[in-house]
Amino acid sequence: MECEYCGELVKYNFGDFLYETPFWIIFLAPNQSNLGTCVIALKRKDRFLNALYPEEWIDFTKIVDDLEFSLKEAFNATMFNWGSLMNSFYLEGTPEPHLHWHFIPRYDHDVEFQGEVFTDPFFGYMRPRPPQEISNDLREKIAEDILYHLKK
Amino acid sequence: MECEYCGELVKYNFGDFLYETPFWIIFLAPNQSNLGTCVIALKRKDRFLNALYPEEWIDFTKIVDDLEFSLKEAFNATMFNWGSLMNSFYLEGTPEPHLHWHFIPRYDHDVEFQGEVFTDPFFGYMRPRPPQEISNDLREKIAEDILYHLKK
Numbered sequence: 688m689e690c691e692y693c694g695e696l697v698k699y700n701f702g703d704f705l706y707e708t709p710f711w712i713i714f715l716a717p718n719q720s721n722l723g724t725c726v727i728a729l730k731r732k733d734r735f736l737n738a739l740y741p742e743e744w745i746d747f748t749k750i751v752d753d754l755e756f757s758l759k760e761a762f763n764a765t766m767f768n769w770g771s772l773m774n775s776f777y778l779e780g781t782p783e784p785h786l787h788w789h790f791i792p793r794y795d796h797d798v799e800f801q802g803e804v805f806t807d808p809f810f811g812y813m814r815p816r817p818p819q820e821i822s823n824d825l826r827e828k829i830a831e832d833i834l835y836h837l838k839k
Numbered sequence: 840m841e842c843e844y845c846g847e848l849v850k851y852n853f854g855d856f857l858y859e860t861p862f863w864i865i866f867l868a869p870n871q872s873n874l875g876t877c878v879i880a881l882k883r884k885d886r887f888l889n890a891l892y893p894e895e896w897i898d899f900t901k902i903v904d905d906l907e908f909s910l911k912e913a914f915n916a917t918m919f920n921w922g923s924l925m926n927s928f929y930l931e932g933t934p935e936p937h938l939h940w941h942f943i944p945r946y947d948h949d950v951e952f953q954g955e956v957f958t959d960p961f962f963g964y965m966r967p968r969p970p971q972e973i974s975n976d977l978r979e980k981i982a983e984d985i986l987y988h989l990k991k
Contacts, residue, residue: 735907735919736921739900768925768926769923774963774964813967815965
């Protein structure tokens, strides 16, 4: 883990550390069936959006801006799903809820990246898919490409 | 319709007008299978979250605060799903995308309101349900109760 707060979040399995901002950590999500899917986790313990401080919201809106820009540049994403659902934390045997966002790029076309083809067969719908099996090396290349295209 | 911009949004079927803020309109969603579900629509044409102006974000965060507060007070909601998905607009024969949020209160208990019982059998999961058939009179009473419990 490459950031100070990441150790606190290991049990949440949010994915691979991508970058951090003053108030949030951005992970490349474990499930890359939609290429470039990320998780954005708050860098302190809380569970409700209405508990966010103004500076945390402002910081988050910059992440929205940066990630949407990057994913359009990197993979020509068509549009994006954003959600803070938090459902699974309320099942038994799960860790305490930790505020986070899901960022899911959506594609009206296939994307070939490093020889792997990523599709979005349910474009226009919300239908979760099982993870696409990809190598760690490819995960790293996806991460590098997202970081490369972040607004400078 | 009771607000200036509502006429522009008739074709989107976002629900019944609840209240408006400087930059957003809040509707009681057509589907009340999860009691108190709302749609929050931007009062101008746009489709991407990264196009929001800072003052629109700030206004939105106040709505988050107000609705979460109200739904806890009114119906003892356990937690909330927030999402800006925008998927269905990308299907054929649908109107131009119009930026909006879904606000879905979730319940770890049944709620009886005005003699009607509302359940959340998939609490802890994201599984859309068909609308619960309720009268217009009951819809109005739900709306009144949400408005009554908004932070003053």
